[in-house]
Amino acid sequence: MTPITAEEFQELARHGVPYVGQLGCVVERFAAGDVLVRLPYSDLLQRPGGTICGPALMALADITLYGLVMSLLGRVELAVTTSLTVHFLTRPAPQDVLAEGRILKLGRRLAVGEVLMRSDGSPEPICQVTGTYAIPPDPGLK
Amino acid sequence: MTPITAEEFQELARHGVPYVGQLGCVVERFAAGDVLVRLPYSDLLQRPGGTICGPALMALADITLYGLVMSLLGRVELAVTTSLTVHFLTRPAPQDVLAEGRILKLGRRLAVGEVLMRSDGSPEPICQVTGTYAIPPDPGLK
Amino acid sequence: MTPITAEEFQELARHGVPYVGQLGCVVERFAAGDVLVRLPYSDLLQRPGGTICGPALMALADITLYGLVMSLLGRVELAVTTSLTVHFLTRPAPQDVLAEGRILKLGRRLAVGEVLMRSDGSPEPICQVTGTYAIPPDPGLK
Amino acid sequence: MTPITAEEFQELARHGVPYVGQLGCVVERFAAGDVLVRLPYSDLLQRPGGTICGPALMALADITLYGLVMSLLGRVELAVTTSLTVHFLTRPAPQDVLAEGRILKLGRRLAVGEVLMRSDGSPEPICQVTGTYAIPPDPGLK
Numbered sequence: 001m002t003p004i005t006a007e008e009f010q011e012l013a014r015h016g017v018p019y020v021g022q023l024g025c026v027v028e029r030f031a032a033g034d035v036l037v038r039l040p041y042s043d044l045l046q047r048p049g050g051t052i053c054g055p056a057l058m059a060l061a062d063i064t065l066y067g068l069v070m071s072l073l074g075r076v077e078l079a080v081t082t083s084l085t086v087h088f089l090t091r092p093a094p095q096d097v098l099a100e101g102r103i104l105k106l107g108r109r110l111a112v113g114e115v116l117m118r119s120d121g122s123p124e125p126i127c128q129v130t131g132t133y134a135i136p137p138d139p140g141l142k
Numbered sequence: 143m144t145p146i147t148a149e150e151f152q153e154l155a156r157h158g159v160p161y162v163g164q165l166g167c168v169v170e171r172f173a174a175g176d177v178l179v180r181l182p183y184s185d186l187l188q189r190p191g192g193t194i195c196g197p198a199l200m201a202l203a204d205i206t207l208y209g210l211v212m213s214l215l216g217r218v219e220l221a222v223t224t225s226l227t228v229h230f231l232t233r234p235a236p237q238d239v240l241a242e243g244r245i246l247k248l249g250r251r252l253a254v255g256e257v258l259m260r261s262d263g264s265p266e267p268i269c270q271v272t273g274t275y276a277i278p279p280d281p282g283l284k
Numbered sequence: 285m286t287p288i289t290a291e292e293f294q295e296l297a298r299h300g301v302p303y304v305g306q307l308g309c310v311v312e313r314f315a316a317g318d319v320l321v322r323l324p325y326s327d328l329l330q331r332p333g334g335t336i337c338g339p340a341l342m343a344l345a346d347i348t349l350y351g352l353v354m355s356l357l358g359r360v361e362l363a364v365t366t367s368l369t370v371h372f373l374t375r376p377a378p379q380d381v382l383a384e385g386r387i388l389k390l391g392r393r394l395a396v397g398e399v400l401m402r403s404d405g406s407p408e409p410i411c412q413v414t415g416t417y418a419i420p421p422d423p424g425l426k
Numbered sequence: 427m428t429p430i431t432a433e434e435f436q437e438l439a440r441h442g443v444p445y446v447g448q449l450g451c452v453v454e455r456f457a458a459g460d461v462l463v464r465l466p467y468s469d470l471l472q473r474p475g476g477t478i479c480g481p482a483l484m485a486l487a488d489i490t491l492y493g494l495v496m497s498l499l500g501r502v503e504l505a506v507t508t509s510l511t512v513h514f515l516t517r518p519a520p521q522d523v524l525a526e527g528r529i530l531k532l533g534r535r536l537a538v539g540e541v542l543m544r545s546d547g548s549p550e551p552i553c554q555v556t557g558t559y560a561i562p563p564d565p566g567l568k
Contacts (some may be wrong), residue, residue: 002154018186019197044160053159054223059197069415081196082394083416085227085369085511087538087556089531104554105515109393109450110418112513114554128540130513130556132416133369134394224536225558227369227511229414231389231398246412247373251535252508252560254371256412270388270398272371272414274509274558276536301479302470328444337505339485346481365480369511404457 001074006030007066061129143216148172203271210243285358290314345413352385427500431545432456487555
């Protein structure tokens with residue numbers, strides 16, 4: 001496999017996909033199977049009521065899970081999300097959001113991960129996500 | 143209840159939440175419990191491989207479900223998505239996406255809806271979503 | 285592939301797995317990608333309040349989706365459910381439940397299907413389920 | 427609220443609903459928001475290949491989440507599961523299964539919980555479940 005660093009993954013998260021890249025996510029931890037991504041608060045994320053819109057949190061979940069898979073398998077750009085289940089738990093404050101990903105299963109063909117989000121400075125979970133990735137048939141793993 | 147028209151809902155979809163509004167969604171049908179929303183293809187949606195990124199489809203699902211709830215209950219701006227499950231079925235072509243929403247349950251406290259998406263001009267589903275909305279306790283329904 | 289008939293699939297549903305078999309499900313329709321399974325009402329299914337317990341509906345969903353996959357791929361006994369999302373919509377009446385399955389995606393490695401349930405004699409949906417199946421790498425499909 | 431003890435909850439789990447009761451689940455821990463339930467291995471649970479069938483794991487998840495809600499809210503028998511998402515991670519061994527529940531959100535109207543299962547004697551997760559409960563409008567909470 002071709003390993004990928006935190007810097008390279010952040011580059012990918014910011015420039016690979018414009019709709020996600022504009023969020024300006026910061027990769028704060030990128031160890032194998034243990035990834036932390038920060039979504040900086042900005043006006044772009046606002047939703048009436050002074051809170052953060054759901055689609056921005058879903059984009060953050062997707063990028064965090066993608067990072068989680070890459071932290072374990074390297075640069076598998078062809079891995080694709082096949083499903084995502086999102087629970088919105090409480091209204092996020094108008095602040096940075098921290099998303100922590102952990103792996104539940106890493107098979108040869110499927111990976112399942114979980115993301116838990118909280119507002120910076122608060123322990124309370126605001127959003128919980130599980131996602132499944134399909135791993136390409138022959139990723140050259142040794 | 144305060145009814146809402148297709149035009150008013152499109153206005154809300156485009157200006158209420160900037161991260162979603164920039165998608166420029168077009169409300170093509172807005173009958174009670176039967177909503178069709180078009181996501182116009184643009185460079186913003188691109189993902190490597192000439193396809194559309196998942197977070198844009200999730201934003202489209204969210205707005206379609208929100209429209210579905212409003213088409214039935216009127217302007218319940220306090221209704222909030224509580225969960226969303228997304229299945230990505232096939233890679234969308236670099237084209238407009240049509241999202242069709244239908245209601246599965248409309249209770250006093252919870253609404254459940256489903257969204258099926260396809261590329262314009264193709265019958266094949268590319269993404270299927272179910273979502274749950276919490277309806278405010280006393281929305282003044284008569 | 286080795287095709288499977290409605291009778292053979294019903295036999296499998298009744299005797300392959302005892303916890304599911306005791307439900308006595310009846311396969312009422314078994315065309316490619318279009319499956320209808322009846323769960324006969326019995327005391328075993330009861331839940332306080334004169335309704336049917338959720339786990340019996342989940343077992344019905346699982347068997348219906350399994351049938352759906354076999355109706356398309358033949359006897360792929362190694363296909364396994366990888367995920368299931370269940371929405372309980374309304375309390376079922378103490379009556380037979382009809383579960384109708386349809387396929388959303390049939391790929392080489394993953395199949396995604398949907399099941400909609402209603403009480404016999406009523407059009408209203410009581411439970412909606414989406415499920416994903418992993419298809420064995422080399423099922424000998426021609 | 428009317429508190430409920432581990433013994434009372436186990437009684438409910440074993441006798442309230444026959445299809446679930448026959449599993450003979452054992453409540454091993456029952457603190458507020460922290461519940462551990464054991465599913466004893468038996469022939470009833472078997473699935474070809476010497477493993478445990480999915481519907482038995484789903485029933486275990488449902489009972490664990492129900493216990494979790496009661497551990498926090500007392501005897502709210504009218505609380506109902508509104509949705510459940512299950513990820514089957516690896517084939518369980520033919521052994522007892524331990525299900526550990528934790529709460530993600532406890533609101534006035536909705537509770538969200540997570541269940542992680544493993545085979546007795548192994549740390550590896552075999553099944554992960556998130557579920558949502560609707561709490562009756564006026565449960566008499568003080």
